[in-house]
Amino acid sequence: MSEYEHTCMIRGDGGKTLRAILDQICNKWTLLVVATLDQGTVRFTDLHHQIPGISQRMLTLTLRNLERDGLVARTVHAEVPPRVEYALTAVGKSLIAPALALAGWAIEHVPHIEASREAYLRAGSRRG
Amino acid sequence: MSEYEHTCMIRGDGGKTLRAILDQICNKWTLLVVATLDQGTVRFTDLHHQIPGISQRMLTLTLRNLERDGLVARTVHAEVPPRVEYALTAVGKSLIAPALALAGWAIEHVPHIEASREAYLRAGSRRG
DNA sequence: CGGTATCCTGCAGGATACTG
DNA sequence: CAGTATCCTGCAGGATACCG
Numbered sequence: 001m002s003e004y005e006h007t008c009m010i011r012g013d014g015g016k017t018l019r020a021i022l023d024q025i026c027n028k029w030t031l032l033v034v035a036t037l038d039q040g041t042v043r044f045t046d047l048h049h050q051i052p053g054i055s056q057r058m059l060t061l062t063l064r065n066l067e068r069d070g071l072v073a074r075t076v077h078a079e080v081p082p083r084v085e086y087a088l089t090a091v092g093k094s095l096i097a098p099a100l101a102l103a104g105w106a107i108e109h110v111p112h113i114e115a116s117r118e119a120y121l122r123a124g125s126r127r128g
Numbered sequence: 129m130s131e132y133e134h135t136c137m138i139r140g141d142g143g144k145t146l147r148a149i150l151d152q153i154c155n156k157w158t159l160l161v162v163a164t165l166d167q168g169t170v171r172f173t174d175l176h177h178q179i180p181g182i183s184q185r186m187l188t189l190t191l192r193n194l195e196r197d198g199l200v201a202r203t204v205h206a207e208v209p210p211r212v213e214y215a216l217t218a219v220g221k222s223l224i225a226p227a228l229a230l231a232g233w234a235i236e237h238v239p240h241i242e243a244s245r246e247a248y249l250r251a252g253s254r255r256g
Numbered sequence: 257c258g259g260t261a262t263c264c265t266g267c268a269g270g271a272t273a274c275t276g
Numbered sequence: 277c278a279g280t281a282t283c284c285t286g287c288a289g290g291a292t293a294c295c296g
Binding site for chain 1: 134135137138139140145147148149150154156159162163164166195197198199219224225226227228229230231232234235237238241243245248
């Protein structure tokens with residue numbers, strides 16, 4: 001049985017809705033930030049340390065977008081030194097499951113994909 | 129119960145594996161092409177017509193990448209005029225399910241996200 | 257500590273023209 | 277019909293410096 005009847009969800013409006021979301025969560029850091037926040041409430045600096053390679057700028061931008069979309073809650077504690085904590089909202093948490101589905105697929109098929117790439121390269125170099 | 133134990137799949141190697149795949153499938157057209165190919169075997173021109181807005185160049189590039197990764201099979205028929213047909217491989221088909229999971233999440237939460245964005249904008253303009 | 261502001265670069269992807 | 281080849285542009289995202 002084909003899944004064709006359901007892929008209209010992807011093709012739907014020419015893919016605009018889905019791609020607007022995909023563009024958002026695929027922007028290099030979003031999914032990583034969400035996954036890191038799945039452990040609970042985390043401070044800005046802790047996030048910065050736990051996500052290797054992210055710049056302060058990109059962490060801020062990513063968190064702002066997530067906050068704007070209602071996936072992450074930002075709490076500022078009126079203390080000195082300042083303390084700002086981030087946590088997933090219910091909607092943010094609900095993203096974890098489908099993200100894991102995709103991550104699972106990725107990890108499961110990486111060997112196949114890499115093998116296919118090498119075979120493709122070899123076939124290409126044989127052609128010239 | 130938290131999903132924290134599982135999010136290591138996302139955070140795993142600093143997210144490199146997952147992001148390599150995500151970068152690949154999030155590149156604006158890949159998922160749309162895969163979803164369109166879920167109907168079966170489709171010719172190049174038919175794909176071009178069925179995916180509004182895609183250029184010949186991007187369709188070709190997207191298909192080449194999918195073929196290289198073993199998600200799509202390309203069949204050239206020795207005829208004139210030429211006929212080239214594309215179809216999902218088993219691995220390509222297996223991507224549909226997790227993609228649908230994500231698409232489902234996206235469609236389900238678009239209203240919430242858009243409402244959150246508007247609220248965020250209003251709060252911002254109130255601040256100045 | 258938790259950010260902004262600014263500058264800079266690579267490259268995804270569009271437009272267009274040509275081809276076996 | 278099914279592509280290449282080439283040029284061009286916007287903008288994601290990195291580096292760095294400054295700020296309340």
